[in-house]
Amino acid sequence: MSPADDPQAREPASSGTPSISESTSEGGKHITPKDTLGLGSGLIPASLTLGFDSSSLATPTESLLDPYVGGEVEEGLSSGRRGIRGADGPHTETDPLLDSHSSVPHGGRGEVVHIHPERDLTGVWSWPEGLKQLTALARLASPIMVASGIQNLNSIVGIVILGHMGTLELAVATLALTIYSFSAIAPLLGLLTALDTLCSQASTGSRRPGMPGIYLQRCLLLCYLSFIPAIIMWWNVRPILTYLRMDTEVVNLTAYYIRFLIPQTFVACTFEAIKKFYIAQGLHRPIAVIQITCTLVGLLFFYILAVAPVTSVGIVGIPLANFCSYSLNLGVAIYWHQTRGRKIGWAGFSWEATKGWGRVARLAVPGAFMVSTEVVTFDLLTLAMSYVGTTALAAQSIFMITIQGVTLILMSLGVVTANRVGNFLGLAMPHRARLVAWTGLGSGIACGLLMAIGLVVVRNHWGAIFNNDKQVQLIVATVIPLLSLLIVSQALSLLCTNILRGQGRPQIVAVINLIVYYVIVIPAGAVSLFYFKLGIVSLWMSLLAGVWLSALSVLYVVLRSDWDEEVVKCRHRLAHDHRRYLRESPELLSGSEAE
Known part of the structure; x- marks a missing residue:
């Protein structure tokens, strides 16, 4: 059946929305709306299509598309073109990602999404598809996990050198x-x-191949501006620490040391942004190989700047070595993308990056609150342990190392899940996005349970790995059952948070975290420790209750997700930048689209 004969395609068109064959005018120029991800069926308003041709969508990479449509990826090494072999033969990068009779909802809640079954699921759980997505998540998350673990060597080596x-x-x-x-x-x-959110959705759903690069530039500019207050504070940290009545020698050396963290922070922030840019477009293996190789090579900088008697510059050699290591990672990542990576998702630096910050800020600012609330809470927890005693503080350091390792594994899975959810929403495939979300959530909970059970099994020996003090080992063995429950809740919370991040709804998580951590966890922990004198266990019970409350809250939000509506929100988000692009490039409206 052709699109013209499809009653679902005709009905919205008759209500005032132009069909594929109809034309509209805007600003005196003649526009012929074309099919974009099946949007020409009329179920999406013309304002969201803006005459964009699906044949010129950004080309997803091999690892991005591989498990998406259940096809076999074909890669022409000589021409650099990729395609997908589906049920109806090979597709190339110039074919529409969805058939012309496919459709997505136009904004109302509860509307049925009609998408070609060869490209999206029917909404019913499929074990083969679930296993396929599980395999894909494991394959994509494992290199990121290994790379992140290797990168932590910098912190470990730095602490060991400083300790000596x-x-x-x-x-x-x-x-x-x-x-x-x-x-x-x-x-x-x-x-x-x-x-x-932005890069993952734009890499598959944007009309403009370079849109992920624009989002990258906007986000980095926002980060650089946000870092200015911290620079001012670090440069004048001496009077602040003196006011807190800290040791004079510690204050003077800290004020000197922290200034050398400024260049490291700039480079680290830039590299982390480019790493997310890679992952959002399915370039998991390249960025992992770059990170592992450069980090291992970068360990030489620690020896040269902080250990070798001839070239060592003392304590500031650690931040300088980190700066050199991150710079090496950043330089190689940029070089690979501009040469071997075919500049995927990047169209060069643009003044457009200085505009349209509102949409970026609406996602970035809640993300900053979301991460900061958790970090500050755990920092305050560690600070509170110093009031309990040296033994409790030593045990707390073991707990924090354990949580850091667990979070590393779960975050690798969570980041991949978030980006794949965003990719599918960009492809207007809500059922596959939901399948990825549930597969990632189930995998995260399973990983959390396995790690929690393993920790309980070795609880009487875990403390001995880090410390020989019997009292410390006893505290560790006592608290580990609570820590295991925390790990399960952390798995649930992290995966749900990343699912909402892939949808573009970090505001909800930020509000939940602010309420849970600052209204419940911190006051409850302070009262139990300082008023009732209940010790270290009371602090962990307060934290455990708060994390479980946060996890169940975000799980409820995920369960209530309207995936059809999320596709519409994604289209609105991308169409906003498309409209600005057309206004600033009027020649595109006359049909002369320049690449």
Whole structure:
């Protein structure tokens, strides 16, 4: 049946929305709406199509498309073109991602999405499809997981070197890194979470192949501007620490050390943004190989700048070595993308990146609050342990290392899930997006349960791996059952948070975290510790209750998701930038589309 004979395609067209064959005029220029992701059926208003041709959509990469439509990826190494072999023969990058009689809802809740069954699912759970998505998630998340683990070597090596320098140097670095964590790195990483939504959806759903690069530039500019207050504070941190009546020697050395973290932060932020840019477009393996190789090579900088007697510059050699390591990662990542990566998703630097910050900020600012609330809560928890005693603080360091490792695994899976959800929404495939969400959520909970059970099994020996103090080992063995429950809730919370991030709804998570952590967890922990004198277990029980409340809250939001509506929101988000692009490039309206 042709689109013209399809009653579902005719009905909206008769209500005032132009069909594929009809034309409209805008600004005195003649526009012929074309089919974009099946939007020409009329179920999406013409304002969301804007005459964009699906044949010129950004070309997804091999790992991006592979499990999406259940086809076999064909890659022409000589021509650099990719296609998908579906049930009706090979498709190339110039074919529409959805057939012309496909459709997505035009904005009302509860409307049925009609999408070609060869491209999207029917809404019914399919075990073969579920296993396919599970395999894809494992394949895509594993290199990111390994790369992130290798990157943590920088932190471990830095702490070991500082520990051998002396107690004063280690104390200074700990204080400086605490300030660095809550005042810079947590907010900046939170701002960058906007790319999980924008780049993933634009890489598959945008008319413009270079739109992910525009989003990358906007987000980086926002991060650079947001970092300015932290720079001012770091440059004048000495009077702040003096006011807090800290040791004079520690204050002076910390004020000197923290200034060297400024260039490291700039480069680290830029590299993390480019890493998200890679992942959103399915370039998981290249960025993982780059990160692993450059990080291992970058360990030489630590020896040269902080260990070797001839070239060592003392305590500041650690941030300088980190700066060199991140710079190496960043340089190789940019070089690979501009040469071997065919500049996928990138159309060069553009003044357009200085405009349209509103949509980026609406995703980035809640992301900053979302990450910062958790980081500040755990920092305050560690600070509170210092009031309990040295033994409790030593046990807390073991717990934090454990949580860091668990979070590393879960975040790798969560980031891949968020980007694949965004990719499918960009492709106008709500059922596949939902399938990926549930598959990722189930995988995350399973991983959390396995790690929690394993931790309980070795609870009597876990503390001995890190510390020889019997009292510390006893505290670790006592708290590990609570820590195991926290790991399960953390798995649920992280995966649900990333699903909502892929949808473009981080505001909900930010509000939930602000209420749970600042209204419930921190006050309850303070009262139980300082008023009732219940000790370390009370702090962990307060944190456990808060994380479970947060996890169940975001799970409820995910369960209530209207995936059809999320496709419409995605189209609105992309169409906003399309309209600006056409206004600033009027020659496109006359049909002379320049690549």
